[in-house]
Amino acid sequence: xxxxxxxxxxxxxxxxxxxxxxxxxxxxxxxxxxxxxxxxxxxxxxxxxxxxxxxxxxxxxxxxxxxxxxxxxxxxxxxxxxxxxxxxxxxxxxxxxxxxxxxxxxxxxxxxxxxxxxxxxxxxxxxxxxxxxxxxxxxxxxxxxxxxxxxxxxxxxxxxxxxxxxxxxxxxxxxxxxxxxxxxxxxxxxxxxxxxxxxxxxxxxxxxxxxxxxxxxxxxxxxxxxxxxxxxxxxxxxxxxxxxxxxxxxxxxxxxxxxxxxxxxxxxxxxxxxxxxxxxxxxxxxxxxxxxxxxxxxxxxxxxxxxxxxxxxxxxxxxxxxxxxxxxxxxxxxxxxxxxxxxxxxxxxxxxxxxxxxxxxxxxxxxxxxxxxxxxxxxxxxxxxxxxxxxxxxxxxxxxxxxxxxxxxxxxxxxxxxxxxxxxxxxxxxxxxxxxxxxxxxxxxxxxxxxxxxxxxxxxxxxxxxxx
Ligand code: NAD
Numbered sequence: 001x002x003x004x005x006x007x008x009x010x011x012x013x014x015x016x017x018x019x020x021x022x023x024x025x026x027x028x029x030x031x032x033x034x035x036x037x038x039x040x041x042x043x044x045x046x047x048x049x050x051x052x053x054x055x056x057x058x059x060x061x062x063x064x065x066x067x068x069x070x071x072x073x074x075x076x077x078x079x080x081x082x083x084x085x086x087x088x089x090x091x092x093x094x095x096x097x098x099x100x101x102x103x104x105x106x107x108x109x110x111x112x113x114x115x116x117x118x119x120x121x122x123x124x125x126x127x128x129x130x131x132x133x134x135x136x137x138x139x140x141x142x143x144x145x146x147x148x149x150x151x152x153x154x155x156x157x158x159x160x161x162x163x164x165x166x167x168x169x170x171x172x173x174x175x176x177x178x179x180x181x182x183x184x185x186x187x188x189x190x191x192x193x194x195x196x197x198x199x200x201x202x203x204x205x206x207x208x209x210x211x212x213x214x215x216x217x218x219x220x221x222x223x224x225x226x227x228x229x230x231x232x233x234x235x236x237x238x239x240x241x242x243x244x245x246x247x248x249x250x251x252x253x254x255x256x257x258x259x260x261x262x263x264x265x266x267x268x269x270x271x272x273x274x275x276x277x278x279x280x281x282x283x284x285x286x287x288x289x290x291x292x293x294x295x296x297x298x299x300x301x302x303x304x305x306x307x308x309x310x311x312x313x314x315x316x317x318x319x320x321x322x323x324x325x326x327x328x329x330x331x332x333x334x335x336x337x338x339x340x341x342x343x344x345x346x347x348x349x350x351x352x353x354x355x356x357x358x359x360x361x362x363x364x365x366x367x368x369x370x371x372x373x374x375x376x377x378x379x380x381x382x383x384x385x386x387x388x389x390x391x392x393x394x395x396x397x398x399x400x401x402x403x404x405x406x407x408x409x410x411x412x413x414x415x416x417x418x419x420x421x422x423x424x425x426x427x428x429x430x431x432x433x434x435x436x437x438x439x440x441x442x443x444x445x446x447x448x449x450x451x452x453x454x455x456x457x458x459x460x461x462x463x464x465x466x467x468x
Pocket of ligand 1: 146212376446
């Protein structure tokens, strides 16, 4: 069995206590993971604080080059990390699974490394020279979820480092191993203390909560549920930490009557079921015009039947299990209620272990929990509408506002509807595609701030204005 350590101050650090990381596809032990105590977090934060002055004052081209080398390191280690990722997360190696996630991690690292933070001249005349400088914030604490653990870690780490900050990351206890591996690999390219990782299942110390309140952490970047985001915001208040919070979504898709059901079925499917639906910006509610509702359902079900689900280490499988029991129970509860009040077109019953078959349910009442709550699993409610205004109102009737989509042959009409959707990203004839050069974040309770691109990089800086 592979051994995994935390990385603190450039050193591999084991702990006295460990916790088990379980393969959700088999229930087998993947590895024992270091379980941090509060002193381990303090040591990691102290190492990051000590490394900050030298890292933040490196000439920019040098820091840029080191950040760019992280993408190469991730590429070198991609297959090793992908194997670990599949074992602990459950997603398949192929398709839109672990290897795809490692490719994304490299792409984001490479693009982010290439960005710059030039000084902006606000005024240059007889009166004054006024310059706006972007300065690093200090020690950034990163807290990540279990659905895309490596890619999200890179979304947090590389912009923070590129802007001159140092980092302490804490991965989810369901999927810590791939992050431990990635951080160890990236440390080969970085000065000691610039990037540190602590892992914990929360039993010896609530490391996430301790990070949010830590006096020597200057910013938290968090991806996870809305409930945890709220807690972080509260405990960060005392130290007035900078925050970037990326949280839950309940994305709606709206299909207009001019669509060809067969043509859009594959796009709709992947928009909803990538990573077995365990993706923040998955389509979680699908509104379809009455005139093509039944046909769209039929084509979706036909396509879904062609997708094999199983152990991700078997290259034949394209979807994997739900990652953990807690999430499995949430999906089971929402689907059980949906089966009582709607029409189950596919799936509907829990499978073996943590496998939940692809489930599609239509004809639910508008207040069905499967429509109102974030399912974060392989279950999609399809909702019939006759009046487009009602569909737009229903789509916007959510506390969340991460993404949304409009499906139509008439792109201009679709863009007009996109403009009325209350969410951070709208896709036309697709759902969930993201890129390192396009800012990503939501409105309402889904996000505070954005990630990716220049706008995401700027979130890792403080402004200093110099008058001379
Ligand atoms: P979660 O909130 O349960 O956990 C996320 C992280 O927070 C974990 O590392 C966890 O250990 C840590 N944590 C738990 N309690 C904490 C506390 N009190 N203080 C600080 N940290 C704490 O979320 P999850 O179940 O791992 O992830 C699923 C959720 O993440 C879904 O709601 C999904 O929509 C969301 N998500 C959002 C995005 C996005 O970009 N908006 C991306 C991926 C996932």
